[in-house]
Amino acid sequence: MTIASTGTTTSEHPTATPLGFGVGARLTASVMTDDYARVLVEILSRLDLTGLVRETGDVSTYLGGHESHLQRALIDLAEELARTEHHATLSLTLSRGCPGEVVCELPGGAGPRGTEVPEPRRTGRYAAAEWSLYPLADQVSEDGTAPDHMRDIYAAIDHARALGTFRGSEHFATRLEGDIGDVIATAVAGWLLVGRSVQHVTSHLTISLNSPSHEVRELAEGAR
Amino acid sequence: MTIASTGTTTSEHPTATPLGFGVGARLTASVMTDDYARVLVEILSRLDLTGLVRETGDVSTYLGGHESHLQRALIDLAEELARTEHHATLSLTLSRGCPGEVVCELPGGAGPRGTEVPEPRRTGRYAAAEWSLYPLADQVSEDGTAPDHMRDIYAAIDHARALGTFRGSEHFATRLEGDIGDVIATAVAGWLLVGRSVQHVTSHLTISLNSPSHEVRELAEGAR
Numbered sequence: 533m534t535i536a537s538t539g540t541t542t543s544e545h546p547t548a549t550p551l552g553f554g555v556g557a558r559l560t561a562s563v564m565t566d567d568y569a570r571v572l573v574e575i576l577s578r579l580d581l582t583g584l585v586r587e588t589g590d591v592s593t594y595l596g597g598h599e600s601h602l603q604r605a606l607i608d609l610a611e612e613l614a615r616t617e618h619h620a621t622l623s624l625t626l627s628r629g630c631p632g633e634v635v636c637e638l639p640g641g642a643g644p645r646g647t648e649v650p651e652p653r654r655t656g657r658y659a660a661a662e663w664s665l666y667p668l669a670d671q672v673s674e675d676g677t678a679p680d681h682m683r684d685i686y687a688a689i690d691h692a693r694a695l696g697t698f699r700g701s702e703h704f705a706t707r708l709e710g711d712i713g714d715v716i717a718t719a720v721a722g723w724l725l726v727g728r729s730v731q732h733v734t735s736h737l738t739i740s741l742n743s744p745s746h747e748v749r750e751l752a753e754g755a756r
Numbered sequence: 757m758t759i760a761s762t763g764t765t766t767s768e769h770p771t772a773t774p775l776g777f778g779v780g781a782r783l784t785a786s787v788m789t790d791d792y793a794r795v796l797v798e799i800l801s802r803l804d805l806t807g808l809v810r811e812t813g814d815v816s817t818y819l820g821g822h823e824s825h826l827q828r829a830l831i832d833l834a835e836e837l838a839r840t841e842h843h844a845t846l847s848l849t850l851s852r853g854c855p856g857e858v859v860c861e862l863p864g865g866a867g868p869r870g871t872e873v874p875e876p877r878r879t880g881r882y883a884a885a886e887w888s889l890y891p892l893a894d895q896v897s898e899d900g901t902a903p904d905h906m907r908d909i910y911a912a913i914d915h916a917r918a919l920g921t922f923r924g925s926e927h928f929a930t931r932l933e934g935d936i937g938d939v940i941a942t943a944v945a946g947w948l949l950v951g952r953s954v955q956h957v958t959s960h961l962t963i964s965l966n967s968p969s970h971e972v973r974e975l976a977e978g979a980r
Contacts, residue, residue: 563788
């Protein structure tokens with residue numbers, strides 16, 4: 533159903549297209565103002581969705597398409613939220629390798645699908661975030677080896693350290709801080725790095741923007 | 757570090773206590789009003805945290821303790837958010853079986869830890885939500901069998917149908933609707949049902965409260 537609705541055909545190999553491989557995101561943006569509806573409608577109407585499909589819901593908005601397009605749209609959205617100067621949260625779910633819903637429409641071993649890690653775009657705006665990364669393959673991949681999840685997770689954490697966004701580990705999540713673009717790119721990169729060896733990978737990112745408790749940190753960052 | 761900070765001892769079996777087994781939640785509550793800070797402080801200060809440990813952060817708040825206490829506190833919190841009549845979102849991460857952070861402090865096979873599924877408490881308030889459930893064990897359990905994730909997921913979905921909250925599947929998430937208490941209890945129950953065969957299970961739930969687009973649905977529900 534997902535595959536049909538995204539216009540790919542069953543004759544195509546599932547890794548051939550991002551939508552055929554179930555590459556997409558769900559996002560919930562919350563703006564702490566009485567005027568939230570107008571603010572969100574304005575931001576979402578301006579959002580560049582080139583290369584992406586969108587389905588808007590009352591709980592979240594689904595975006596499907598190539599990871600580089602998703603990263604661009606998510607950074608644009610978070611930057612616009614930050615520019616409102618309102619305190620806002622952005623809750624993101626990233627998924628690849630499991631089109632369909634309760635049951636994956638792809639059998640294990642249909643992937644993985646390698647993709648280049650897109651470069652971050654800096655925004656000059658600060659974000660604090662909590663990040664979870666889930667390699668979900670529970671069967672051996674095509675080459676007959678079970679994926680080494682911890683190796684993949686460590687590669688993702690090392691990448692976060694390289695981007696300078698890694699701030700340590702908390703219960704059930706990794707803390708990220710820095711430029712909005714770097715924070716979102718860290719989650720996308722980790723998702724893709726694990727996706728090189730695991731077909732089905734999801735990642736959850738909760739981003740806090742313009743929090744009153746961030747002012748001190750932002751000054752501290754500026755002073756460095 | 758997590759285990760030490762929660763007062764359990766290494767001589768104790770990891771499944772002996774909820775905190776030793778890493779049972780907890782992270783929650784991010786967003787209230788769409790300029791007055792969000794006062795509203796949240798009031799609600800959180802009134803929250804009954806009996807049996808739970810709390811660590812407050814700028815992105816989310818961590819609660820650790822027995823699943824029945826977590827469910828009570830999460831339903832209380834969501835009900836209070838709904839009673840403000842403001843549009844609000846509540847983003848939840850549930851985790852059990854992996855205390856510690858980047859690396860689990862428990863080896864595979866230290867669990868699973870069976871727990872009774874707590875009964876829902878009805879609130880009379882409506883919630884729409886998107887739910888993800890992740891069995892994360894990637895090694896065989898103590899009895900030598902690999903966990904059957906799909907069997908566990910189906911059991912969780914069947915439980916959601918039984919509670920009447922299941923509304924169908926969307927990309928990367930299952931849609932839940934109904935009384936706030938039933939919606940949260942559905943996610944907690946699914947997390948526990950999968951946890952009967954899998955040591956490390958996480959679940960993410962994004963809840964929308966008092967959304968303008970919910971009014972029609974609430975009337976429809978009332979009419980039935």
